[in-house]
Amino acid sequence: MAKPTLGSSSSRRRSKRDWRRQFRYFYWRFVRLRSTPEEIARGLAVGVFAGWYPIFGLQIAVGILLATLVRGNRWVAAAGTWVSNPLTYVPIYAFNYHVGQWLLGSKNQIFSDDSLLSWQKLTQLGTEFLTTLFVGCFVVGAICAFFSYFLGLWLAHRVQRRRLQRRRAKRLD
Template identity: 55%
Template sequence: MIRFRRWIRWLWEQEGSHGQRARGLAAGVFCGCYPFFGLQTLLGVALASLVRGNHLLAAAGTWISNPLTYVPLYWFNYQLGCWLLGPGHGWPSMAVLKQQGIWELGWSFSSRLLLGSTIVGALSSSLLGVLYWRWLKLQSLPG
């Protein structure tokens, strides 16, 4: 609980306007919804630069995907892609993922995962960015 409070305080004390901070967090969350392991933070910071957002919050936003959330997040993204594009070959087993990796499963799998990731990323980053911006505004009101 102490770590969580420190993390919240760290988020609260970031530099920049409320808009810059919210855009940075949103950029990181958007990039964190993609299965580009090892590149999410770089992509989040790059996107934050494009939208003039806070770079540290962008890096923190990519933590939406972590070892505890990888499988549920990417499974959901894939299922959403299947719902929009039609059924694919199915979600691979852990043995197949360990042996082949995500990107070696072909375009049928990758296209569904990327489409789902784009939609989930756009919706989650928009929602979290707006909520964070509103929270910052409310906290800065006098009294």
Template identity: 50%
Template sequence: MIKTIPKQPEGRSRHRWWSRHIHYYYYRLLRLQDSPEAIARGATVGVFWGFFPFFGLQMVLAVMTATLVRGNRLVAMATTWVSNPFTYVPIYAFNFHVGQILLRFQDIDLTDVDWTSSDLFYLGGKFALTLGLGCFVVGSIVAMLTYSLTVPALYRLRRLRHHRRCRSRR
């Protein structure tokens, strides 16, 4: 006789899948052999490049920069996913708005464009400058916050892990 395992409802199994993956990556983060500062530098670089619209190049730029600043390259690649298909539009719209405020370019309105080559050339340069400055400023601020929050958090997580290990050995 063959025993069958009863199926769980779809919602519960999906929850367990996400839960397992979150725990897996949490423990991978705890077990990284780099110093908390190197991991934080990697996260900082990845988050910074994640705020730029260089689709496909974000990870390459993050790894190159992480190598230069001696940050963790794996963490740098992973944290570029702060911008993903679900967050592209709000992040870049916010970055563009910040660029408009800083450059005082309030006349860029994409709804009133004639779409002639001269208008597009003029608007393209202005648009790229506005978005680029906004991405740089927002990315820099979020990167600094990432570093300042990640280093103490990693020290705390490692300390907690060490205490748990010591307790379990008793």
């Protein structure tokens, strides 16, 4: 009998099954959160806020830290940072940059040939660019966090209410 090769269909089926199992585990863990709706909403809000910043690799850590500070749910904060991902980085940060330009009133184009000629001008360009981007990230992140708090609060109340109704229905049976 021949051994299955590395790319055999049985190993692909197994990996697909493992992926589904992990997804199901995290789904149920999320649904069965034992936090109050307010804690869940706070966690979502700070996670979304952290997700709007271009601090790649640190967004989840910042979201969890902020959730700890505001006594929000850390799991939901980590999930909330996923608003930005490799597919949405460019549109999100371009939008944030334009919002920062609009708020700071700097309509000039930052990148030009003469700004790249000296180290001092390049450093100044980086500072201006990052300041503009971070102002936009703060404002857009704060607005999105505000709305995600109320969306998360509504959703958490709804999920917990349904769970309670199902438990009561089971007891009556």
